[in-house]
Amino acid sequence: MKPGAKVNRSEPLVEVRDLTVKFVSRESTVQAVNGVSFDLMPGEVLCVIGESGSGKSVTMRALMRLLPAKRTKIGGSMRVGPHDILSLSEHALRDIRGSQISMIFQEPMTALDPVYTIGDQIAETVMRHEGCSKEDGLARALELLQLVKVPSPERRLKNYPHELSGGLRQRAMIAVAISCRPSLLLADEPTTALDATVQIQVLVLLRKLQQELGMAVIFVTHDMGVAAQIADKVAVMYAGRIVEYGKVSDVLLRPSHPYTLGMLASTVHGQARGRDIEAIPGSPPDLRRPIVGCSFAPRCKYAVPACLTAMPAPVEIGAGQYAACIRTGHLDDKVEAAAIA
Amino acid sequence: MSTNLSLAPQTDPRDRGGRHQPMLIVRNLKKYFPIRGGTLQRKVGHVQAVDGVSFSVRKGETLGVVGESGCGKSTVARLIMNLIPRDSGELIFDGDPVGLEQGISLRDLRRNMQMVFQDSYSSLNPRLPIQDSIAYGPRVHGASRTDAKKMARDLLDKVGLRPELYGARYPHELSGGQKQRVNIARALALSPRMLILDEAVSALDKSVEAHVLNLLGYLKRHFDLTYLFISHDLSVVQYISDRVLVMYLGQVVEIGPVDSIYDRPRHPYSQALLESRLAMDPGERIEEAPITGEPPNPINPPSGCRFRTRCPFAETICERAVPQLSGEGVHQVACHMADSSSGHTKAGMTAVH
Numbered sequence: 001m002k003p004g005a006k007v008n009r010s011e012p013l014v015e016v017r018d019l020t021v022k023f024v025s026r027e028s029t030v031q032a033v034n035g036v037s038f039d040l041m042p043g044e045v046l047c048v049i050g051e052s053g054s055g056k057s058v059t060m061r062a063l064m065r066l067l068p069a070k071r072t073k074i075g076g077s078m079r080v081g082p083h084d085i086l087s088l089s090e091h092a093l094r095d096i097r098g099s100q101i102s103m104i105f106q107e108p109m110t111a112l113d114p115v116y117t118i119g120d121q122i123a124e125t126v127m128r129h130e131g132c133s134k135e136d137g138l139a140r141a142l143e144l145l146q147l148v149k150v151p152s153p154e155r156r157l158k159n160y161p162h163e164l165s166g167g168l169r170q171r172a173m174i175a176v177a178i179s180c181r182p183s184l185l186l187a188d189e190p191t192t193a194l195d196a197t198v199q200i201q202v203l204v205l206l207r208k209l210q211q212e213l214g215m216a217v218i219f220v221t222h223d224m225g226v227a228a229q230i231a232d233k234v235a236v237m238y239a240g241r242i243v244e245y246g247k248v249s250d251v252l253l254r255p256s257h258p259y260t261l262g263m264l265a266s267t268v269h270g271q272a273r274g275r276d277i278e279a280i281p282g283s284p285p286d287l288r289r290p291i292v293g294c295s296f297a298p299r300c301k302y303a304v305p306a307c308l309t310a311m312p313a314p315v316e317i318g319a320g321q322y323a324a325c326i327r328t329g330h331l332d333d334k335v336e337a338a339a340i341a
Numbered sequence: 342m343s344t345n346l347s348l349a350p351q352t353d354p355r356d357r358g359g360r361h362q363p364m365l366i367v368r369n370l371k372k373y374f375p376i377r378g379g380t381l382q383r384k385v386g387h388v389q390a391v392d393g394v395s396f397s398v399r400k401g402e403t404l405g406v407v408g409e410s411g412c413g414k415s416t417v418a419r420l421i422m423n424l425i426p427r428d429s430g431e432l433i434f435d436g437d438p439v440g441l442e443q444g445i446s447l448r449d450l451r452r453n454m455q456m457v458f459q460d461s462y463s464s465l466n467p468r469l470p471i472q473d474s475i476a477y478g479p480r481v482h483g484a485s486r487t488d489a490k491k492m493a494r495d496l497l498d499k500v501g502l503r504p505e506l507y508g509a510r511y512p513h514e515l516s517g518g519q520k521q522r523v524n525i526a527r528a529l530a531l532s533p534r535m536l537i538l539d540e541a542v543s544a545l546d547k548s549v550e551a552h553v554l555n556l557l558g559y560l561k562r563h564f565d566l567t568y569l570f571i572s573h574d575l576s577v578v579q580y581i582s583d584r585v586l587v588m589y590l591g592q593v594v595e596i597g598p599v600d601s602i603y604d605r606p607r608h609p610y611s612q613a614l615l616e617s618r619l620a621m622d623p624g625e626r627i628e629e630a631p632i633t634g635e636p637p638n639p640i641n642p643p644s645g646c647r648f649r650t651r652c653p654f655a656e657t658i659c660e661r662a663v664p665q666l667s668g669e670g671v672h673q674v675a676c677h678m679a680d681s682s683s684g685h686t687k688a689g690m691t692a693v694h
Contacts, residue, residue: 052517166635167635195409196409196617197613197617197632197635200627200630200631201630201633203627222547223619224547226619228619229619231623249624252622253622270579273581279548279552280548283549
């Protein structure tokens, strides 16, 4: 089976429209994702950047329907290839998880099964989705470990997860994830827990695999540097919404939403010693309460009264670059802002 | 003491050894953790967590410590604080040896030197309101209840948390950044001279990290503090440090002024570490990882130079002899290539590449 063959290269592989995710409990309802829409072309890498609580990981888990069904309310629509994710049965979901959509996580130790060897785990995935024999599955596992550049792969096949180092475990998890050539790989901060010298090895590997296999990747990170290294497109999330979206070079080098500007300024990278870093004041909003207007307005130095009336719609700034801000393009008109404020 | 008169106004009344006496001298610090195994739980080996680490921290400076996980940087911090006993080695705080009869007592050391940990939640007592957590130290050291409480509220104010709003809250009612501010306030409650910050900003979001770094800068100026700043984040270390120490597998491989280390790293490991930093510009992508593999197991570290198994310049000399930290002046490196008499074919070349 080659799921990749079914993919039409000229239309988006992923279409997410107005996605909302609510976590409902007896005490409160948390509005974790608040109307997220984006497209992803086949073979494209989208980085979702945001801080803790911005809804970036929840969006990923919603795409794979990994959120606890009882306590979660998902609205909007999600399409991956020919599948409407929200209407799929549990059985159909199991068929596409791993074969069409795969996911890798920050902590491979919890994603891998501690009581099976690496080889068995890869072989199991291949056998489940491609219906081959155990021998073929193990042969495939060996190929995959070579592909993700695990040293002495024959020996590693027989290792249990705890016998591997952090970097090798991460590679093993990637091998499981790509074992059935998924058309979409979801990566939830897979390099955050790794050391710098190992992180760059895994990022270079992921980028290479993505290009060789023609996979689309959605990569969640809080690190602008990781996005610069791996992304084609970038979506910046804040309080459950995408506030800026565009090509990686546009968003990182010519940011236009005040939050993106603030994030870039507060990330430490070669600022002068002894001088304060330009930090964003305040803290993110409480998502248990409904937000009227722009959720970033209370922390935004460019905010004007109009920002508090309605959530700003995305405005196209340049080719394919959008920012959800009513003041975008006029941020430097401080006189006007001061006059209204 | 040959103290220059012009320096006299800078001299802190708490100084015992004078302005130029380093705040802390660490000499040949060693810690091997035993590994036990078998039915009788006999020692079957050692993790050589810290193996002969020497450095000094000057008064008023920030010394950054970088290295990958398992390199022993946190163990060094815990050894300095005497949270775990050292196997051997000497600690000298402001001229006074630590733990010797004629030196400074552990109690006085901890009054003068405090630590902030990475995990802001587990380092606070969940059952104590935060102002009581901060007042705990001064109470133990003899302050009255009212004095300690007043001090705690002053400190909360100093770290940017309004005492009337936050003082009575419990740790679970605070965000990660706020909890870390409380930890910093608590560390300052005994008016220490020196703070050890072990990955103190690593678990925070970038925008929160910026606030806490600004706060650390303010507190350092305000209280005339000395910092030992441990982090795996090279950009943060570059921003905050005056000098930087690079560790690999329990040993110091390079130490020097921050600009010297960042602009002209001499140890191949420091070079690889710095080259692994991600640029913020998608035009400057790294196409080839600067170094392969991961640090080897400290249970059985490689002979000679511990970095040789990953070093692109390794030769037989690196296998046979342990390179010593050396170099003219303030920038020192432990590499055979930096020592012209070592016999390494690239020895004595000023720049490695």
